[in-house]
Structures are given as structure tokens and as C-alpha cells.
Amino acid sequence: MEETEGRYRAEPGQTRPGHGPRLSKVNLFTLLSLWMDEASSLVVRIWFVGLHCSGPELHAGQSAIIQHGPRLADCQLYFSRRPCATCLKMIINTGVSQISFWPGDPEISMLRSNSHNPPGGISEEAALDAVASEKLKSNSRPHVCVLLQPLAPGLAQFIDETSRECDFMERVRDDEPGEDTHQLYNRERLRHLKDFSRLFLVETSQQHREILTHMGLENFCVEPYFSNLRNNMRELVEVLSAVAAGVPTQHYGFYREQHPTSDLSKSAPPLLSQEEARHCVIQARLLAGSDGTGRLYLVGCGYNAYPAGSQYAEYPQMDNKQEDRQRRKYRYIIHAEQNALTFRTREIKADEHTLLFVTKCPCDECVPLIRGAGVTHIYTTDQDRDKDKGDISYLRFSSLKDVSKFIVSPVKELHGSPPCLKLFLYEHI
Secondary structure: OOOOOOOOOOOOOOOOOOOOOOEOHHHHHHHHHHHHHHHHHOOOOOOEOOEOOOOOOOOHHHHHHHHHHHHHOOOEEEEOOOOOHHHHHHHHHHOOOEEEEOOOOOOOOOOOOHHHOOOOOOOHHHHHHHHHHHHHHHHOOOEEEOOOOOOOOOHHHHHHHHHHOOHHHHHHHHHOOOOOHHHHHHHHHHHHHHHHHHHHOOOOHHHHHHHHHHOOOHHHHOOOHHHHHHHHHHHHHHHHHHHHHOOOOOOEEEEEOOOOOOOHHHOOOOOOOHHHHHHHHHHHHHHHOEOOOOOOOOOOOOOOEOOOOOOOOOOOOEOOOOOOHHHEOOOOOEOHHHHHHHOOOOOOOOOOOEEEEOOOOOOOOOHHHHHHHOOOEEEEOOOOOOOEOOOOEOOOHHHOOOOEEEEEEEHHHOOOOOOOOOOOOOEEO
């Protein structure tokens, strides 16, 4: 779950006062699929209901079918690469309405054989898999496509600015006044851009044309469509780099908040490693920069929004800088935590851990809900802790003592790093 400014979709030609441009649903789910693909290098598998990554034995598509089965009927699926024939035939059979994939390297066939891999070329199984995938695509009822949209005007700059100034970077500024956080952010952004470009972007236009042709997508190579496609790919990778750079890794991590009376020697080990916790928080930040998922709610995720079915300008939109309190939005906005609890599809079990990832400190309106729902762990920043802003306050977060709180903190404040489990199971709301 995540927290961000309240918003709703504007009608064409209208603007959203006080809000910047947002990621479309298509680009949001594409970025989430790419981020899950990047996380497949983790030692453990990170399972989300609705978000899956491939493992040694199962591809992401197969994992989704095992987890959801008939509930995939009429759903839209987004992949970080074109599914192999083994996945595609099962996905088609579930009755999904649309399968969208990132136009980079296709998924490696589950039937690959290392003995048939020619030096510098593709295996015989991969070639056969591409032919089978194209035939399955042509004969299937679902719409199988590449669905990438250009970014809204000004979105790249907006994401860059909000990432540079987000609560996580603010924590670095507060802890290390001498640190040039803009330089730190730019360095992290360029590092991520280099890594993500290597993972998700084909190096040359000619190589990209060859891959698309091999996948049976020669029509994508026609100019100017091909140039626009590559440009849209680059823009999304730049957005992903900016969002990831907003959660610093150098000298910072998520560490359990300790109370003065607690015995550090008896503290239970964290359920997640630092890499896994950061991965989940970045997913929350991606959702924070989106235009919402419409009526398609990611299970376990929420975002600030006005009540479902709201029309443009139906509710007040001003923040606490507006003197007239009747024109402020706070009494109308449904918070990210509230949406995630309302639209979850799995019950929270008392004997299982439930982890909440939120990009801002939970406010007083949400803290009782978090406690009452049975959330056991919170990963967040506490920049607004103990602040009273009139229409919205953060005074109750400190009193939330029956929930383990993991706050982004400098490593130098700790007496050694806490132990991390390499395998874990957890429940998300």
C-alpha cells in the first residue's frame, strides 16, 4: 500500500489543480512488471497476489495461473517480456481479455536445451517456441500485443522532481545536513538508468528489429512506429530509474524501531532483507506516481483517491495552505491504507504476518484501521511523525506499539546490521 496526494482522473482538456501529470494504467502496470523482472535476481521469490516473477521452475505466467486460476477470466495481464509458448497457451486458456508485453528479449522457452545452443545464436527450441507463440497469438481470442503509451507532457520532469524531494530523500537531508542530496540522487538515478537500460533496452535499433522480427512482430519495425516504440521504451526506463533513485541505498536501510524498554537481544529477526524491503517500497512509490488503476485494484495495494465514481471537481481539492477549511480536500480523500483494506481479496489471518509498505507516515485516521485490521509490520518513513497539520495529523503513529515499525534510517546509527532471513512467507493486505 502507499500514500500519495489525493487525485482522480480529469476529463480531456481539464487540469488537476495542485497535481502533476500521472502515469497511465498501461504504463503503471508495465513498470511494475519490469520492476518485478529486475527483482528476479533476488535469492528468494517475492510473491504478491497479482504480481509475480519467474523462478527456476515456473515462469511468471504459470505462477499467476496456479495462484489465481479461473479468476483470470477477462483480466488484462502485463509481462516484462513476451511469454513463451508454454505460458501463452495456458494463459489463453484461462480466458484473459488482453496480454501485453514489453518488446524486448522474449522469455526463454521452458523447453530449451543447452546442447542445441549454437555459439552466438538461438537454440532450436527457442526458434520453435517463437513460431508456436506467434501461431497461438494469431489464433487466440485474447488480444496479444505490445501496449506502450507515450508519457504525458511534463511527466518525466514531475517524477524526477518528486523523487528528488520525496520523504526518503528528506530523511537523508535531515540526518546529514552536509550531504548534497541532489548530487546523491542524480548519481543513483544514472546508476539505475545504466543498469535498467542494460536489462530492458535493446542496445541498437538493428538488434531490436531483428528481435521483433524473430518474435513475429515485423509490423512493429515500420517507421515512424518503430522509432516511437523505442522512444516510449526509453522514457519508461528513465521513469523507473528516477523512482528507484528516490529510495537511497547508500548508508540507509529499513530498521526496526526500538523502544527504550525493549531488549535488543530478544528481537525477532526481520522477515525481509534490506533489498526485499526496498523493492516493495519502490513498488509503492510507482503506484504513488500513477493515475490510479481505475476499477482494477491491485490486491494489497491502495492509493489516495476520491470516492469511486466521483466526477471531476465534484469535491474540494485544496491543501492546508488554503485558508477556507471548507474548501480543503482532507475530509473527502480516501487514503491509500483505507483503499487497500477495503479492496483486498484475502482475509488477514491472525496467525500470519501482514506487512504494510507505505511511502508516508500513516496518519491518525489510518492508524486505528491498521491496528484493527491485524497488520503486524510497517515499512515507511516517519518524517511527519508527531506533527499536527490541522486537517490531518500524525500523532498516533508513535503510540502504535503492537506493530513492528521499520523506519528508513542511516546504517551508522545501528549497532551492527540485524540478521536477515533468506527464505520468508508473508501476507499482504
